[in-house]
Structure formats: C-alpha cells, structure tokens
C-alpha cells in the first residue's frame with residue numbers, strides 16, 4: 524500500500540521532467556529556425572514585388588492629368604464669369620488658372636521626352652492677358668484673350684500627341700454657382 528503512492532509520485536515527477544524537456548526542445552528548435560530564416564533573408568535582399576514597383580512609379584509620376592483637369596475647371600469658370608461681365612469673378616478664376624499653370628511650370632515636367640513645363644510656360648502670357656482684360660473690365664479684349672487661350676491649350680494637346688483632348692468654350696452655365704452679377 525505504501526509503495527503505490529511513491530511509484531505514482533516518481534512517475535509524475537518523470538512525466539513532469541519529460542514535458543519540461545519537450546517544451547525546451549520545441550523552444551530551441553524554433554529559435555534555430557528563426558535564426559536560420561534571418562540569415563537567409565540577409566543573404567537575399569527581398570526584391571520588390573511587381574505591385575510595389577508599380578506603386579513607386581505612380582508616386583514618382585507628376586499628376587499632370589489632374590492639374591490639366593484643374594486648368595479646365597478654372598478656364599471654364601473664368602470664361603463664364605467673363606461672359607456675364609462679372610469682372611471680379613473672372614479675374615479671380617484667371618488668377619487661379621495662372622497659379623495652376625505656374626505649379627506645372629515649377630515642377631519642370633518632362634514626359635517621354637516632351638518638355639511639358641516649357642510648353643505650359645509658353646501659354647502663360649495668354650493666361651495673363653485674360654487676367655489683365657478682366658481686371659481692366661475690357662469686354663472687347665476678354666473674349667479675344669479667352670479664344671486665344673483655348674486655341675493655345677489645344678495646340679499643345681496636338682503637339683503632345685493628345686489631339687483628341689479638345690477644349691471648347693462652355694455653352695451652358697455651371698449649376699450650383701452664381702456667375703451673373
């Protein structure tokens with residue numbers, strides 16, 4: 524009767540020891556594996572995945588399309604305000620347009636060998652003429668300056684192979700903003 528508890532005790536102690544050993548073994552194997560993994564990683568610097576590469580290209584590319592969209596927006600609004608001889612508003616948008624053009628010029632964009640910024644710089648005079656006509660409240664010069672500007676926008680689209688982007692004067696009012704004085 525007395526031997527049984529002693530035996531159980533010994534067995535329990537042995538099992539306990541074994542389980543500690545197993546846990547230790549597991550732990551040291553894991554440590555070895557991760558050390559090995561680290562070595563492998565250090566030997567072969569991870570090549571960027573295709574997705575990462577594409578993302579980087581996108582980040583480096585100048586958002587010319589977006590800027591152009593902004594130019595169109597301000598061109599239309601300036602034209603509309605000028606049509607109603609709302610000179611303060613026309614001058615405001617002509618100025619916004621000028622600032623957008625300037626930001627493209629300053630970015631020194633060269634796209635596939637085309638000196639985009641230099642070409643935009645060549646239309647800046649026409650934008651300035653539009654602003655000047657608005658400030659001087661010149662109802663004769665403003666439509667002329669506007670027409671000349673649009674022609675120059677389109678000329679550049681032709682010379683950059685984007686001849687399918689054709690800007691035309693706005694025929695209708697833009698909803699949601701007052702252009703008539």
Ligand code: HEC
Nearest residue numbers: 587588591592594595598639642643646676679683685690
């Ligand atoms: C460098 C000469 C150049 C000049 C000057 C220029 N554009 Fe562009 N425009 C481009 C190019 C190049 C693109 C195509 C951009 C792209 O690849 O995303 C473009 C695209 C556009 C687009 C299409 C993007 C969109 O949001 O729909 C519009 C609209 C546009 N231009 C309007 C104008 C207006 C308005 C002017 C004049 C105030 C103007 N552009 C002057 C070269 C020019």
